[in-house]
Amino acid sequence: MSLLKNREALLALAILVLLGLVTTRFAGFVAPSNLALVFNDTAPLMILAIGQMIVILTKCIDLSVAANLALTGMVSALLNGMGVPLVIILPAAILLGAALGAVNGLLVWKVGIPSIVVTLGTMTIFRGIIFLITNGKWVNAHEMTEGFKALPRAMLLGLPVMSWIAIAVILLATLALGRTALGRAFYAVGGNPHAAVYTGIDVGRTQAAAFVISGALAGLTGYLWVARYAVAYVDIAGGFELDVVAACVIGGVSIAGGAGSVAGAVLGAIFLGVIKNALPVVNISPFWQMAISGSAIILAVAFNAVQSRPKGRIILKSAEAR
Amino acid sequence: MSILTPRVIPDRLQSPLARATKSWEALLLAVFIAVFVVNSFASPYFLNAWNLSDATFNFTEKAMIAFAMAMLIIAGEIDLSVASIIALASTAMGLAMTAGAGTPVLVLVGIGTGLVCGAFNAWLVAGLGLPSIVVTIGTMSLFRGISFIVLGDQAFTGYPESFAWFGQGYVFWVFSFEFVLFVVLALAYGILLHRTSFGRRVYAIGNNATAAAFSGIRVARVKATLFLLTGLMSGIAAVCLTSRLGSTRPSIATGMELEVVTMVVLGGVSILGGSGTIPGVVLAAFIMGLVTFGFGLLNVPGIVMSIFLGILLIAVIALPRLFSRRGLSRK
Numbered sequence: 270m271s272l273l274k275n276r277e278a279l280l281a282l283a284i285l286v287l288l289g290l291v292t293t294r295f296a297g298f299v300a301p302s303n304l305a306l307v308f309n310d311t312a313p314l315m316i317l318a319i320g321q322m323i324v325i326l327t328k329c330i331d332l333s334v335a336a337n338l339a340l341t342g343m344v345s346a347l348l349n350g351m352g353v354p355l356v357i358i359l360p361a362a363i364l365l366g367a368a369l370g371a372v373n374g375l376l377v378w379k380v381g382i383p384s385i386v387v388t389l390g391t392m393t394i395f396r397g398i399i400f401l402i403t404n405g406k407w408v409n410a411h412e413m414t415e416g417f418k419a420l421p422r423a424m425l426l427g428l429p430v431m432s433w434i435a436i437a438v439i440l441l442a443t444l445a446l447g448r449t450a451l452g453r454a455f456y457a458v459g460g461n462p463h464a465a466v467y468t469g470i471d472v473g474r475t476q477a478a479a480f481v482i483s484g485a486l487a488g489l490t491g492y493l494w495v496a497r498y499a500v501a502y503v504d505i506a507g508g509f510e511l512d513v514v515a516a517c518v519i520g521g522v523s524i525a526g527g528a529g530s531v532a533g534a535v536l537g538a539i540f541l542g543v544i545k546n547a548l549p550v551v552n553i554s555p556f557w558q559m560a561i562s563g564s565a566i567i568l569a570v571a572f573n574a575v576q577s578r579p580k581g582r583i584i585l586k587s588a589e590a591r
Numbered sequence: 592m593s594i595l596t597p598r599v600i601p602d603r604l605q606s607p608l609a610r611a612t613k614s615w616e617a618l619l620l621a622v623f624i625a626v627f628v629v630n631s632f633a634s635p636y637f638l639n640a641w642n643l644s645d646a647t648f649n650f651t652e653k654a655m656i657a658f659a660m661a662m663l664i665i666a667g668e669i670d671l672s673v674a675s676i677i678a679l680a681s682t683a684m685g686l687a688m689t690a691g692a693g694t695p696v697l698v699l700v701g702i703g704t705g706l707v708c709g710a711f712n713a714w715l716v717a718g719l720g721l722p723s724i725v726v727t728i729g730t731m732s733l734f735r736g737i738s739f740i741v742l743g744d745q746a747f748t749g750y751p752e753s754f755a756w757f758g759q760g761y762v763f764w765v766f767s768f769e770f771v772l773f774v775v776l777a778l779a780y781g782i783l784l785h786r787t788s789f790g791r792r793v794y795a796i797g798n799n800a801t802a803a804a805f806s807g808i809r810v811a812r813v814k815a816t817l818f819l820l821t822g823l824m825s826g827i828a829a830v831c832l833t834s835r836l837g838s839t840r841p842s843i844a845t846g847m848e849l850e851v852v853t854m855v856v857l858g859g860v861s862i863l864g865g866s867g868t869i870p871g872v873v874l875a876a877f878i879m880g881l882v883t884f885g886f887g888l889l890n891v892p893g894i895v896m897s898i899f900l901g902i903l904l905i906a907v908i909a910l911p912r913l914f915s916r917r918g919l920s921r922k
């Protein structure tokens with residue numbers, strides 16, 4: 270456990286160094302108000318990364334999160350256009366997201382298709398559904414009510430509501446993963462599925478639960494995304510699933526399952542968020558962002574491998590040659 | 592997933608004919624014929640040699656990569672960076688063109704860039720022992736990211752006229768260069784996977800890498816070779832695609848890695864490794880190409896086609912498992 274803590278401390282240190290470097294070029298970047306902006310801008314990535322982390326813990330992967338976000342975001346915008354009040358839209362978005370996640374989960378659990386194939390398929394299907402229900406039309410800012418757009422930006426105790434939602438998700442996820450049977454089951458299933466079966470954990474059902482959680486968080490983010498950027502169309506958050514996986518990998522979540530923490534995933538997301546927000550400030554073309562986050566993923570995964578090399582005693586784990 | 596299901600070994604083997612009719616390839620062939628017949632009835636323009644020849648462009652480039660990807664997935668690894676390798680190779684060709692390189696040099700640059708990218712993946716996965724799915728998600732961003740750094744929102748255009756032959760030329764009658772190359776590569780990969788000891792090693796590694804290592808197979812070396820082959824195929828596909836489009840943008844071939852993986856999985860290759868055939872991938876390529884082409888003739892928007900392919904991907908894997916639990920033993 271001290272190793273894991275160590276890792277998150279290292280990542281936090283890396284973020285501080287990064288902030289320090291940016292400060293040498295532009296001192297205003299580390300002003301509390303700007304850091305709050307960066308945090309707020311990274312909130313969707315943090316929320317999705319937590320959901321993705323839970324899925325990866327169980328040895329699965331959810332490539333459909335961004336498409337789920339886009340579909341629920343579009344449905345939220347359309348509901349808003351039909352005059353449905355926000356108190357119904359928000360739970361509806363979360364429920365729809367959870368239902369889409371459940372589709373993934375059931376295909377993995379009941380049909381036994383590998384998660385990467387399932388979510389590769391549902392990723393295109395979800396985006397396609399948006400096209401089918403909208404005919405490719407956009408929902409623009411003027412077609413959304415003020416209340417719909419205002420919620421994520423509303424200020425509460427000096428921070429926008431979107432930041433508070435991210436903080437709430439972080440706290441809830443930390444509690445759920447550390448203090449509930451299901452939370453521990455996610456780790457057990459990924460750490461050693463055979464041993465998990467013998468302790469009475471249903472591996473498939475736990476994996477399905479992970480997908481439902483990931484889907485629900487994607488649904489929540491869908492509303493937040495559309496309301497914040499005040500636009501909804503087929504391709505919103507295109508390719509964002511890779512950023513989400515990247516945040517997890519940088520945060521030390523093992524793709525082999527069973528290892529990772531909420532703090533790691535959040536720090537991984539913040540690391541990417543700081544890079545994204547710092548590039549324009551230090552006069553580097555935003556076109557560099559993709560290559561930088563790609564390099565960050567490769568470095569992080571190499572770092573993970575080096576750190577986890579002296580593996581502890583894991584019983585019943587099948588030996589893997591490389 | 593049925594982790595604890597024991598492997599069933601039947602008392603006696605089925606007759607070769609019975610096995611052939613129950614095989615995945617037979618199912619794909621039936622789907623292929625069905626798609627062909629439905630298309631012929633749905634559109635009067637379908638049964639035309641030139642139109643069908645045009646249809647092959649829908650899948651030849653993807654299929655070239657899919658052959659190498661199939662072997663990689665059979666060996667238990669995956670390469671999600673193939674589309675980004677195309678982008679980088681195409682960008683490199685654009686730079687070479689700007690520097691005044693002729694067609695032969697352009698081709699070499701494209702293929703060479705593919706090999707270098709493949710070697711980088713090979714080093715990370717086979718050399719350092721990192722998980723291929725994350726590594727290639729990383730290199731996917733890195734390779735395309737470099738293209739974006741070079742090009743930004745610009746594009747390379749004005750490739751030499753002789754260069755256009757690779758993507759637009761015809762070898763004889765309706766058979767395009769790309770289609771002939773596709774057939775040659777299909778034969779080459781079919782022989783490599785099904786008729787050589789290298790192919791047997793690939794299956795051995797995919798079924799049990801540890802046992803393969805203990806039986807004297809250099810697992811890392813075989814995997815490195817497979818990543819190099821995938822890089823090489825992406826380089827060749829980059830030459831064809833760039834030549835066909837006549838321009839290079841950093842967003843070229845976006846999302847193609849998913850179509851390639853779909854093609855491979857549709858072709859009956861187990862995503863968990865250890866089983867699959869090249870003829871299956873060839874049939875899957877034809878099916879995807881004809882479906883895309885048929886929908887195109889009927890004016891169905893591209894995104895609706897992608898829904899259909901997504902459903903097809905899940906359905907072809909789910910249906911056999913749902914109808915007979917024997918499907919599970921396919922792993």
